[in-house]
Amino acid sequence: MAASNAKSLSMLRRGAGALVLLLLGAACVASLLPLTETDTWWVRYLDFIRVQLFIAIIILLVLWLLLVPPWRAGRTLGLGVLVFPALALGYHAYRLHPYAPGAAVQAVSMDACPEDARLRVLVANVKRDNELAEPFLALVKRSDPDVLVVLETDAWWDQKLSALRGRFGHVVQSIPQDNAYYGMHVFSRFELLGPEFLHLFGDVTPTLSSGLRLPGGGQVRLFALHPRPPQAWSQPTTSRDGHLMQIALDARESRVPSILAGDFNAAPWERSVRRAMRIGGLLDPRVGRGFIPTFEAGSTLKSWPLDQVLFQEGLGLMAFERLPDFGSDHYPVMAQLCLSQDAAASQSAPALEPDDLEEAAATLRAARRS
Known part of the structure; x- marks a missing residue:
């Protein structure tokens, strides 16, 4: 036995x-x-x-x-x-x-900044099916951003977000006419200069390109984006990667420091995001500060950082934080930035690699074909 x-x-x-x-x-x-x-x-x-x-x-x-x-x-x-x-x-x-926590930071922290050179950018994917507007409006009131990028908005959210118009002097929006999930509202206390919604590669997904004049007279370039994620059977990453490459190239050509803000539907360690950062000369506040996951809110297993604020060397970082859950499947994030010549002298964006521009061109060709 x-x-x-x-x-x-x-x-x-x-x-x-x-x-x-x-x-x-x-x-x-x-x-x-x-x-x-x-x-x-x-x-x-x-x-x-x-x-x-x-x-x-x-x-x-x-x-x-x-x-x-x-x-x-x-x-x-x-x-x-x-x-x-x-x-x-x-x-x-x-x-x-x-x-990982403890790694060298990429965006160096700044302790002081003139008030008229400060900029607080909040990114929030509200989830179109989420009909809990009041918690979100209360969160915006508490966090008091200068620029608010709201994603997955529709006609219902447009009506609810009208309560914020008194807090912001400048508002632009792109609301889908069909049942898509890619509406966008951008609210700003500061003047928007030539705001334009781009629909890259014929996609329904809007991308905002706009200048932004700060109270002290300084200017930055704001790109708000929400490319499509990889999706079962029907949606490769061709369009998403094309969006990232095109906006990185646009940021590279900008005469003023650029900010890329939105739900990238890409993790920051992905090859396409890292290439976009090198091409655009962009800094990631997460580097050296932790993963800071934003999707899926409330989940431990399904948890990764999709919502991002990247910026060029002429902007310094005063704070970067994930804000509390308000009922969406994403946590919002907020970056407090400072437009400063000193910032550019104290930090360095990742260097361009030899094949980056060639690979970006190939990605754009593939996105146009798709």
Whole structure:
């Protein structure tokens, strides 16, 4: 009987080990697939879950070591099981380490700034199906931004947001005529200079391009964007990446410091976002300060940073924070910036790599074809 029980336990252990090994292999493959040059939605979606895959590989590797020690698995299998996860974990660490707490900051903090050179930018995806307007309006009142970018608005939200018009002297909006999720409202206390909604590549998704005059007379360029996410079966990342490349190029050509604000539907460690940052000379306030996830609000497992405020070196960072939940599936974020020549002297955007402009041109060609 004891021998039979031991045999059954051994078989159960081997079966569990085989299952864990299968899951570990799948997690490692999923980790490395985004290295391929593709716009396929499910491959690029894997970029979102890097933190989750990193943790899953560690847990599965520990389980496998407990169930099937390498010296029992055989030299070849044991080494393979150790090396392949090590490669996947190393790649995750390479992508994620700038966003881990303790890493060197990219946007240097400023303690002082003249009042007339300050700018508070709040980004909020309200979720069109969310009909809890009062918590959001109260949040705007408490946080008191100078510029408010509101995403996924429709005619219902347009009516509710009219209560904010008394707080802001300048308002522009693009409301979809169909059942789309890509309405946008931008409220500003400061003068908007030549605001224009762009529909890049014939897409229904609006992108605002506007100058912004601060009280002290200084100017910045504001780009508010909400490109489409990778979506099952129907929506590759071609258009999204094209939006990011085009706006990065526009920011590169701007004569005044630029701000990119919105729900990028892309994690900041993705290849396309990092390339856009290099092309546009953009700083990410998350670098060295933590992941600061904004989607999905209230979820621990499905959690990644999609809502972003990036800016060029002529702007300094006074604060960057995620604001409380107000009923949407996104948390809002707010950046407090300072238009300052001193800021440009104390911080450096990531340098352009040799193939960045060529790759951006290829991305734009693909987006136009799509």
